[in-house]
Amino acid sequence: MMSIAENIDQINSNLHANIQLVAVSKTKPAELLMEAYRNGQRAFGENKVQEMVGKYEELPKDIEWHFIGHLQTNKVKQIADWIHLIHSVDSENVAAEIQKRAEKAKRTIDVLVEVNTSEEATKFGVKPTKAMELLKFVSQFPNININGLMTIGPFTEDKDASRDSFRILKSIFDEANNVIFIKKPMIELSMGMTHDYEIAIAEGSTMIRIGTAIFGSRTININ
Numbered sequence: 744m745m746s747i748a749e750n751i752d753q754i755n756s757n758l759h760a761n762i763q764l765v766a767v768s769k770t771k772p773a774e775l776l777m778e779a780y781r782n783g784q785r786a787f788g789e790n791k792v793q794e795m796v797g798k799y800e801e802l803p804k805d806i807e808w809h810f811i812g813h814l815q816t817n818k819v820k821q822i823a824d825w826i827h828l829i830h831s832v833d834s835e836n837v838a839a840e841i842q843k844r845a846e847k848a849k850r851t852i853d854v855l856v857e858v859n860t861s862e863e864a865t866k867f868g869v870k871p872t873k874a875m876e877l878l879k880f881v882s883q884f885p886n887i888n889i890n891g892l893m894t895i896g897p898f899t900e901d902k903d904a905s906r907d908s909f910r911i912l913k914s915i916f917d918e919a920n921n922v923i924f925i926k927k928p929m930i931e932l933s934m935g936m937t938h939d940y941e942i943a944i945a946e947g948s949t950m951i952r953i954g955t956a957i958f959g960s961r962t963i964n965i966n
């Protein structure tokens with residue numbers, strides 16, 4: 744079995760310079776994150792606020808924390824001072840709360856809007872047909888910077904289904920940059936996980952979120 748450091752090096756060796764690797768460390772103990780950290784990894788992704796706050800408090804302060812799970816409005820305040828990027832804005836309510844907490848913290852919070860491109864009922868994310876409306880709404884908040892879009896591809900080995908999902912995200916991205924973000928275009932497409940990141944990169948991903956291929960499989964909290 745390869746070490747965490749070797750896994751990260753292996754993935755990075757296949758990435759061009761403009762693609763960022765977010766190491767998805769959910770369910771994994773701090774010691775394993777430190778193994779990745781000592782190998783130079785600084786971006787970590789978590790999907791539970793409580794777990795991320797605990798790791799934030801314990802681990803070095805130059806880590807960039809990415810929140811990739813479903814964000815409840817009542818938890819935004821716990822991360823507002825230090826969160827690096829929220830990947831999962833999918834409602835007006837959560838955006839309004841992020842605005843409020845960012846203003847209190849006297850900062851701008853970078854976010855991605857999550858789109859449910861596979862339209863699987865169990866997934867969070869705004870529907871593709873509602874994405875433009877949400878982007879317009881969120882773009883009016885002075886303390887929120889919309890860096891781009893995020894999607895979770897379908898849970899399948901069907902490469903065509905994955906590709907379709909990523910193309911939908913890219914087409915919304917292009918449309919919104921032409922219509923809403925004319926002065927300051929969005930730059931990030933967060934798409935691609937262990938099973939589908941090569942397809943995501945071919946379709947224009949700028950940020951891949953990899954858990955299993957770095958830390959091994961998870962026994963709990965699959966999502």
Ligand SMILES: *Cc1c(COP(=O)(O)O)cnc(C)c1O
Pocket residue numbers: 767769790811812895936937938952953954955956965966
């Ligand atoms: C768990 C998770 C990942 C990483 O999944 P792997 O298949 O382990 O690479 C990526 N994105 C999100 C939103 C996740 O919840």
